[in-house]
Amino acid sequence: MKNKEVKDIKIPMKEHFGNYMVPVRDALEVFSGKWKIPIISALTFYETCGFKELERIVEGITPKMLSKELKFLEENLLIIRKVEDTRPITVTYSITEYGKTCKSVMSELYRWGVEHRKKVFNIEGQTWDKC
Amino acid sequence: MKNKEVKDIKIPMKEHFGNYMVPVRDALEVFSGKWKIPIISALTFYETCGFKELERIVEGITPKMLSKELKFLEENLLIIRKVEDTRPITVTYSITEYGKTCKSVMSELYRWGVEHRKKVFNIEGQTWDKC
DNA sequence: CATATCACTATACTTTTGGATACCACTATA
DNA sequence: TATAGTGGTATCCAAAAGTATAGTGATATG
Numbered sequence: 557m558k559n560k561e562v563k564d565i566k567i568p569m570k571e572h573f574g575n576y577m578v579p580v581r582d583a584l585e586v587f588s589g590k591w592k593i594p595i596i597s598a599l600t601f602y603e604t605c606g607f608k609e610l611e612r613i614v615e616g617i618t619p620k621m622l623s624k625e626l627k628f629l630e631e632n633l634l635i636i637r638k639v640e641d642t643r644p645i646t647v648t649y650s651i652t653e654y655g656k657t658c659k660s661v662m663s664e665l666y667r668w669g670v671e672h673r674k675k676v677f678n679i680e681g682q683t684w685d686k687c
Numbered sequence: 688m689k690n691k692e693v694k695d696i697k698i699p700m701k702e703h704f705g706n707y708m709v710p711v712r713d714a715l716e717v718f719s720g721k722w723k724i725p726i727i728s729a730l731t732f733y734e735t736c737g738f739k740e741l742e743r744i745v746e747g748i749t750p751k752m753l754s755k756e757l758k759f760l761e762e763n764l765l766i767i768r769k770v771e772d773t774r775p776i777t778v779t780y781s782i783t784e785y786g787k788t789c790k791s792v793m794s795e796l797y798r799w800g801v802e803h804r805k806k807v808f809n810i811e812g813q814t815w816d817k818c
Numbered sequence: 819c820a821t822a823t824c825a826c827t828a829t830a831c832t833t834t835t836g837g838a839t840a841c842c843a844c845t846a847t848a
Numbered sequence: 849t850a851t852a853g854t855g856g857t858a859t860c861c862a863a864a865a866g867t868a869t870a871g872t873g874a875t876a877t878g
Contacts, residue, residue: 568746569725572732579800580724580793586803588719590866593711594700601703607825615699618867619826632807644824644875654806657799662711664795668788669710672717675785676763721836738855749837754856775845775854 586632587661591617591625596658599635599651606646634658717763718792722748722756727789730766730782737777765789 569577587593591614598613599605605613611622626649629635634655640646673679700708718724722745729744730736736744742753757780760766765786771777804810 566733566736566740566744569729569732569744570746573728576728576797577725579804580796581800582803583796583800584715584719584724588715593715594708597704597707598700601700602697605697608823609697611825613697613700615701618869620828620868621866623826624866632803647825657802661795661799664792665711665714666707668792669712669714671788672713672763673710739853742855749839750856751838751858752836755836770855773854778855 583661586634586658587665589625591621592629593662595622595625595629596634596651596655597662599649600656600659604648604650606648610649629655714792717765717789718796720756722752723760724793726753726756726760727765727782727786727793730780731787731790735779735781737779741780760786 594614594617595610598610602609602613607619607622607626610626611617611619614622626635626637630637630649634652636650636652638648638650640648725745725748726741729741733740733744738750738753738757741757742748742750745753757766757768761768765783767781767783769779769781771779
């Protein structure tokens with residue numbers, strides 16, 4: 557191939573997409589992993605829970621993971637932690653107003669995921685219809 | 688606390704959410720990881736690319752990861768692989784019509800991610816405005 | 819006084835994910 | 849014949865993510 561007829565050389569993504577990926581990654585960081593969506597969902601449903609309550613609601617999670625994920629979600633302003641002055645002291649975790657904005661993303665993931673199951677596994681009509 | 692005044696005991700998620708999490712997980716599997724979104728984006732932009740082209744477009748990816756992710760995306764019907772009868776033989780990867788449906792999820796992730804950056808890092812007005 | 823509950827933390831381990839490097843067969847070009 | 853480009857594999861390694869199990873100190877209950 558001669559240099560004259562240089563056919564469309566495809567350039568690296570950054571030329572086209574700029575920093576498009578950065579906020580997408582940020583969003584994915586909040587939703588990915590095994591436990592973040594279950595925890596957000598639980599707190600969206602119940603508004604407020606204690607630590608042990610969450611341990612029971614989110615089945616299978618270990619206290620280590622729960623503790624770690626709650627810290628992450630608090631740092632990301634999706635939930636608030638409050639130490640209540642009771643005996644014994646209790647700690648409550650609540651979804652924030654901002655935390656509720658996750659719903660739009662989660663329902664888009666849900667919607668696409670349902671179609672994907674149909675397409676890829678030909679699985680339909682199951683009880684993916686709650687919430 | 689007496690059994691009489693059992694105060695709202697919070698039950699495990701499955702009672703409320705059923706299998707809600709399953710398609711959400713399916714969707715996340717397609718979009719999470721370091722390389723899937725960049726590859727999908729590249730193929731959405733260029734429609735068709737060769738292996739080495741993708742290696743150059745998706746900066747930093749190793750052939751091992753590229754090969755692995757392409758297989759995954761093909762199994763998930765998002766892209767098609769075609770061996771062209773040229774000399775030397777070339778292989779093309781193209782986005783499928785179905786693959787283009789990822790756009791809605793990705794733009795929702797993007798939209799939410801931009802707001803999240805504003806909220807959490809107070810970073811605004813950057814060039815997250817391409818694509 | 820024994821046991822249980824609350825909200826965790828500590829330690830060690832396994833699994834998953836991704837990276838670095840080298841290399842393969844084939845073909846075309848200089 | 850040497851070099852470069854095609855589309856990948858094969859190995860080994862490091863880091864991240866997640867699991868299993870035990871234990872802490874304070875308080876409350878039977």
